[in-house]
Amino acid sequence: MPKTRLIATSVATLSCALGVGYFMQRTGGPETTGRMAASVMLAPQPAVTAEPLDLSQIILASAPADIAAMDAAEEPMVIEPQPLALPADCTVSVAASTVEPASVALDIAAPCNRNDRITVHHSGMMFTLATDTTGAASVTVPALNSDAIFIVETPTGGAVASAEVPSLSDYDRVALQWTGETGLQIHAREYEADYGSGRHVWTGHAESDGPVGGSVVRLGDPDTLNPRLAEVYTFPASRAVESGTVALTVEAEVTEANCGRDIAAQSITPRGAESAPRTRDLVLSVPDCDAKGDFLVLNNLLDDLKIAAN
Structure with missing residues (x-):
């Protein structure tokens, strides 16, 4: 209890x-799991005598000279990482629309900030979001002012949006x-x-x-x-x-x-x-x-x- x-x-x-x-709210102690130890006796086994191995008529093989030379000449393949292609326009944009209860829906587009951390500012309140693979993010924010202003900050820039929340x-x-x-x-x-x-x-x-x-x-x-x-x-x-x-x-x-x-x-x-x-x-x-x-x-x-x- x-x-x-x-x-x-x-x-x-x-x-x-x-x-x-x-x-304080505590739960009961961790459960105890019992374990049993068992001993096993192994009966002695009779010795095994190995027969002698006949090593006569052995043929040695090797790779042809041209294949061996080709393998020696090969170098490991190196794959260079390719930079992520970014759009020519890196402008950050924010669309704001009023919704109930007295809130503002934000649709954020940051095409050059894919899978990136962004910060939303509103009337002294700040919180961070992560954009998706296209640089987009959406959030609905309860307004703290009827003349609501929102600032979206990214590592490379930002944008401002406003909405009336009567x-x-x-x-x-x-x-x-x-x-x-x-x-x-x-x-x-x-x-x-x-x-x-x-x-x-x-x-x-x-x-x-x-x-x-x-x-x-x-x-x-x-x-x-x-x-x-x-x-x-x-x-x-x-x-x-x-x-x-x-x-x-x-x-x-x-x-x-x-x-x-x-x-x-x-x-x-x-x-x-x-x-x-x-x-x-x-x-x-x-x-x-x-x-x-x-x-x-x-x-x-x-x-x-x-x-x-x-």
């Missing part, structure tokens, strides 16, 4: 003091971003629901089972070099049918990749069309590797959402 305990964890933040709970005011939204394998996650317990319920929304349960609920999306490709990743939680506040609170926490699972080191993250909260999103920075000291499988819960990095029925 899972056990829960609370310990003090060192957390530094540039803008607020955070309360950190440390919840429906952003109908949603409450918050983002979290980080670099590398931190184990960080956004957890939203809508109307203060219990963990594991239908209204506990996170990447493991991306959409709420409530009548009108929120969703979490993760942005970025974790397989890119030094990946930048982000998660965005969205709640359709304008369609809420009941009043209450969405309890928001940032949680980090202790893993082999993050144990015993400091991890950094940043929260981003939109503040309407007239203001830039608000950001908060976090540096968290993760416990040693003996705590692998446990979760750190940070209660105050993200502000809870107050929902009014409409």
